[in-house]
Amino acid sequence: MSNSQTVTAEPRPEVSELPIVSVVIPCYNYGRFLATCVRSVVSQQGVRTRVLIIDDASHDDSALIAVELAVQYPNVEVVVHPQNKGHIATYNEGLLKWASGDYVTLLSADDELPAGSLERSVRLMEANPAVGMVYGGIEEFGEGASPSSPAPHRRPTAIVYSGRKWLRKRCREAVNVVPTPGTVLRTQVQRAAGGYDPLLTHAGDFDMWLRVALVADIGYVGGHPQGRYRIHGSSMSQGVYQESWADVRQRKLVFDSLFTNHAGELTRAGIDPAPTYARLAGHPLWWACREYEKGNPHATAVDECVAFATETYPGVGSLRPYRALRRRQRLGAAFCHRTQIFVGTAIVRRLLNRYWWFRWKRFGG
Structure with missing residues (x-):
């Protein structure tokens, strides 16, 4: 691993002022999952969380459940759209207009965070100021599965990659290796990278990670799952995008955008x-x-x-x-x-x- 630096994730010392992580939870007709999603966030240790649930004009009881959660947890806020704006506009509203504090993450209302996820990511970024994004593996689970996360098989470790070298490898392999659940960015890096591209409805996250690597180093946390991804029939990946290789078409659009809009930076990086x-x-x-x-x-x-x-x-x-x-x-x-x-x-x-x-x-x- 000559292109990386491996460090051991040691326990974070107790401090009076913990880092703040803004968690944006977009929700559209996921009321049945919303409470467990929010509880997986507000129960995180080692950080202070502030949560924004954005209900995008759901037809179910999502808005009512969101308001009840805001009453129950003082660090939870709610925005309810009177008309549906779509997931990309909803993401950008939370990430660019609302998020503040040290770090920010996007979590779908049907997904969850395992215990310790945010602390592991923040600990790595606190120790490495050049790291602008941290991601890790995910655990997939079914609609009726327990919200608890399994014990890790290895001692948690962290790896720091040069943003340029990480980007070079992603361009060489042309595959997205970063799952959205559990991925944390520095708030200032999120603003520098900009929002999600409305033209990339399926692969906007991949486009985001590549743009982040243009401005910051990348961290990876191993040993623990960093996010929990729920598999169910109404999720986006199980519905609209069922074609066997539709994903490769979206990845091409991502790289078309990258090489068109950042040609000079990529040339300087030798890509x-x-x-x-x-x-x-x-x-x-x-x-x-x-x-x-x-x-x-x-x-x-x-x-x-x-x-x-x-x-x-x-x-x-x-x-x-x-x-x-x-x-x-x-x-x-x-x-x-x-x-x-x-x-x-x-x-x-x-x-x-x-x-x-x-x-x-x-x-x-």
Whole structure:
């Protein structure tokens, strides 16, 4: 890990004036989750929290529950929109107009914070003034799961990455490694980076993290989950964005924005857009290869993958996944499936993917 500094997360000494973390909780029809979400925040130790629930004109009892929580907890405030403004405008309202104090985080009303999450993030930033954002792993849980977090498997540790080197790796891999639940920013860094882009409705968080890395170093906390992400049928990731590779289209828009609006900064950081777009083009091509290996490729979907890859990277013919797809097309799906001629390649891809996930859980990507 030559591009990082590893430090042990020691207990924070008691102080009379604890750092303030502003927690923005946007809510739209998540009244049934709101109370457990807020309680997971106000119960955080080692920091002072101030909470803003923004109800975006929900049709359920979210607004009523929010007001009841504000009565119960003096550090909770509520804003109720008379008309729906959408999630991006709601995020920016809380992060840019309301947030104050030392640090800020955004937490969806259906997610939660594990015990100690904010203290671990703040401790790392207090010890490293150049760090502007801290993230960590998440725990996924179902709609009826217990709000308690499991015991960690390792001693909590923290890693500090140079913002420039972290950004270079994100551009090289073209994958978002930062989950939103539990990610904390310095309030001044949030203002310097700006708000969420309304054009990036699905990948605005990825765009935000990349812009933060332009102005600050990045921290990662391992050993404990830093956020709890609820899986349920009405969540955004389970509903609107169900296409198998819609995410790669949004990631392309993120990098289009980054390379257009920050070209000079990226050039000075030694970041070339070509490898980024080559990697983005390769993702759907490998998916198409897998469809041939399974013996039942959908012709239209495969054509869309090739069209996207060609549009994304003009030199698509030189890419390994493109050549791999053409070999499978020449042999035919029935032959690929019956003979399993490419099973070795599939196993290698699967092992590399598992190794990537191992590194993400240990080092943050």
